[in-house]
Structure formats: C-alpha cells, structure tokens
Amino acid sequence: MTLVVDAAVAILRRQDGQVLLAQRPEGKPWAGWWEFPGGKIEAGESALAALQRELDEELGIRATMASPWLLREFDYPDRRIRLHFFRVSAWQGEPHGREGQQLAWQSPAQLTVGPMLPANAPILQALLLPEVLAISHIAEMGEAAFFTALSQSVTPSITPSLGQAQPFLLQLREKQATPQQQERWGLQMLELTAGSATRLVVNADVALARRIGAHGVHLPAAQLMQCTQRPVDLLCGASCHSPLELEHAARLGLDYVTLSPVQATRSHPDAVPLGWTTFAHWLADYPLPVYALGGMQPADMQQAQAHHAHGLAMQRAWWRE
Numbered sequence: 001m002t003l004v005v006d007a008a009v010a011i012l013r014r015q016d017g018q019v020l021l022a023q024r025p026e027g028k029p030w031a032g033w034w035e036f037p038g039g040k041i042e043a044g045e046s047a048l049a050a051l052q053r054e055l056d057e058e059l060g061i062r063a064t065m066a067s068p069w070l071l072r073e074f075d076y077p078d079r080r081i082r083l084h085f086f087r088v089s090a091w092q093g094e095p096h097g098r099e100g101q102q103l104a105w106q107s108p109a110q111l112t113v114g115p116m117l118p119a120n121a122p123i124l125q126a127l128l129l130p131e132v133l134a135i136s137h138i139a140e141m142g143e144a145a146f147f148t149a150l151s152q153s154v155t156p157s158i159t160p161s162l163g164q165a166q167p168f169l170l171q172l173r174e175k176q177a178t179p180q181q182q183e184r185w186g187l188q189m190l191e192l193t194a195g196s197a198t199r200l201v202v203n204a205d206v207a208l209a210r211r212i213g214a215h216g217v218h219l220p221a222a223q224l225m226q227c228t229q230r231p232v233d234l235l236c237g238a239s240c241h242s243p244l245e246l247e248h249a250a251r252l253g254l255d256y257v258t259l260s261p262v263q264a265t266r267s268h269p270d271a272v273p274l275g276w277t278t279f280a281h282w283l284a285d286y287p288l289p290v291y292a293l294g295g296m297q298p299a300d301m302q303q304a305q306a307h308h309a310h311g312l313a314m315q316r317a318w319w320r321e
C-alpha cells in the first residue's frame with residue numbers, strides 16, 4: 001500500500017448527545033455513504049487547521065471548541081486513510097450542506113441513516129463510552145457509604161443542570177476482597193444501576209464478569225500484556241502506564257484504556273506522574289479512547305480532553321462529589 005492520505009474529521013456533538021453526519025455527494029468516491037464532516041489535510045497544513053477549513057467549506061461553521069480525540073487508520077482497496085478525529089463541542093453558525101450534501105443529526109446508539117463509511121464502525125462504539133470511568137472504593141469508604149454514594153450518582157435529581165444523571169462507566173475493583181465478596185458487590189452494583197446508562201466492568205476477573213452478567217472486564221496491565229485475544233462478548237478495557245502497554249491494547253482492539261498516573265496520586269504514591277505533556281505525546285497517534293487516571297478531579301475534564309483524553313477515570317474524587 002503506497003498511497004497514504006491524512007484527513008481531519010469532526011465529531012460535532014450537541015447537548016443532547018446527537019452527532020452530525022453527512023452524506024457524501026455525487027461525484028466523490030463512496031458517493032451516498034454517510035460520514036462525519038471533514039476532509040483531506042493539505043501539504044503543510046496542521047490537522048486542526050484542516051478541520052477548521054473543512055468545517056467552513058462543507059458546513060459553513062467555525063469551531064470554537066475542538067479537541068483531538070483519536071487517530072484511526074483504515075485500509076481502503078486503493079489507499080490507507082489516517083483519520084484524525086476531533087471532538088467539536090461548540091461552534092458558530094448553523095451547519096448546512098454547502099456542497100449539496102444531506103446532513104443528519106443522529107444518536108450514535110441508533111443510526112437512522114446509512115450505510116456509514118466502513119472505517120467508522122469503531123468510532124460509533126467509542127462515542128457510546130461515557131466520559132467518566134468511576135472506580136469502586138469500598139475498601140476505604142466502607143460498604144454502606146459507597147453504595148449510598150453510588151445510588152446518588154445514578155439519581156437524576158443530583159445533576160439538575162443536565163436534566164439527567166451523567167452516565168458513567170463503573171469499575172468493580174476491590175483487590176483485597178474475597179471472590180464471594182466481589183460477586184455480592186458486583187450484583188449489588190448491577191441492581192443499583194439497572195435502568196440507568198451506567199455500565200459495569202469487573203477488574204481482572206473475566207469469569208466473574210460473565211457469571212454476574214456485567215457488561216465488561218477491565219484488565220490490569222500485567223494481564224493485558226499476557227492477553228493474546230480480547231473477549232468478544234464483553235466490553236474490554238485495560239490499564240496502561242507505558243507506550244508498550246498502549247500499543248498492545250491497540251493491537252488487541254480493546255474498547256478503551258486508562259493511562260496513568262497523570263498526577264501524583266494517593267493510591268500509588270511511588271509512581272512518577274506523567275504530566276499532561278507526556279500524556280498527550282504518547283497519545284498523539286493513538287486509536288483507542290483513553291481515560292486519564294491518577295489524581296483526577298471532575299474539574300480536570302477540559303484539560304484532559306485538550307490532551308487527547310476521551311475522559312477521566314476517578315476513584316475517591318468521584319464518590320466525594
């Protein structure tokens with residue numbers, strides 16, 4: 001494969017979670033297929049500059065908040081495409097099809113238009129991941145306080161500004177507990193979060209995840225490096241602390257990873273923090289959604305997303321909210 005094409009692509013997302021899709025116009029390759037707005041990066045142009053130019057040319061808008069998200073490569077029969085995805089959460093102007101293309105606001109969970117360009121399937125999956133990964137904290141908080149905090153987190157009324165509780169991914173991670181205890185807590189978590197958008201992943205124990213009907217599993221780094229094939233019936237994430245681990249997770253095609261520690265953290269006092277510069281540097285060309293972990297507070301969300309993070313993973317800071 002000789003021809004490599006870089007393109008800047010925009011995920012325009014409204015407050016209600018819907019994203020903007022466009023239908024490729026007649027005369028272009030893959031005419032009639034649906035895609036996210038965007039286009040080829042020109043020689044000497046940065047990905048962000050290309051994004052701004054394409055949004056103006058195709059939609060007549062100006063992005064005022066755009067953060068780098070994922071880079072996905074895909075081999076079409078005649079070329080390799082490198083898609084530089086950005087999340088665009090604010091813009092000026094009302095998007096309209098300046099090239100005569102159809103537009104549609106769509107919920108990533110349930111598209112009513114199609115087909116999508118073949119490169120985009122994993123992107124829709126990634127868009128379904130919440131921005132917060134909350135890690136259980138029973139060992140320190142105690143069972144009663146933890147489950148009270150959990151039920152408050154899934155109750156709509158505590159975040160009235162959003163009109164609904166912010167969905168999050170919940171990780172059962174209680175390394176000191178017996179398997180029986182973990183099973184009981186896992187079932188309790190599923191019961192408390194049933195009917196909400198919260199999904200449960202179980203740390204390390206794939207069999208336990210399946211037994212209790214959790215949505216997925218989260219592999220610690222050592223287990224990640226032993227893993228040669230991801231489970232296909234479960235959501236699957238992993239903990240990473242190095243470029244080598246990140247690369248292995250990408251090769252396995254996991255759904256997400258955490259990268260830590262970003263800042264100094266009480267759970268791993270001896271670990272050297274990465275800082276945002278190294279964090280972003282390691283993720284510059286990374287294809288999976290990444291949660292920043294280690295000393296994170298809810299207020300760090302924008303900072304994290306400006307540095308290629310999908311969102312934040314938190315333990316004590318989340319339950320203190």
Ligand SMILES: Nc1nc2c([nH]c(=O)n2[C@H]2C[C@H](O)[C@@H](COP(=O)(O)OP(=O)(O)OP(=O)(O)O)O2)c(=O)[nH]1
Nearest residue numbers: 007009028035036037038039040081083117119120
């Ligand atoms: N814009 C966009 N392109 C995508 C997506 N998925 C995907 O595989 N691609 C491919 C299709 C194209 O080969 C390439 C983007 O180029 P493009 O055709 O949009 O290029 P352009 O807007 O600069 O248009 P052109 O005038 O060069 O035809 O990336 C997507 O979601 N959005």
Ligand SMILES: [Mg+2]
Nearest residue numbers: 037038039040
């Ligand atoms: Mg285009």
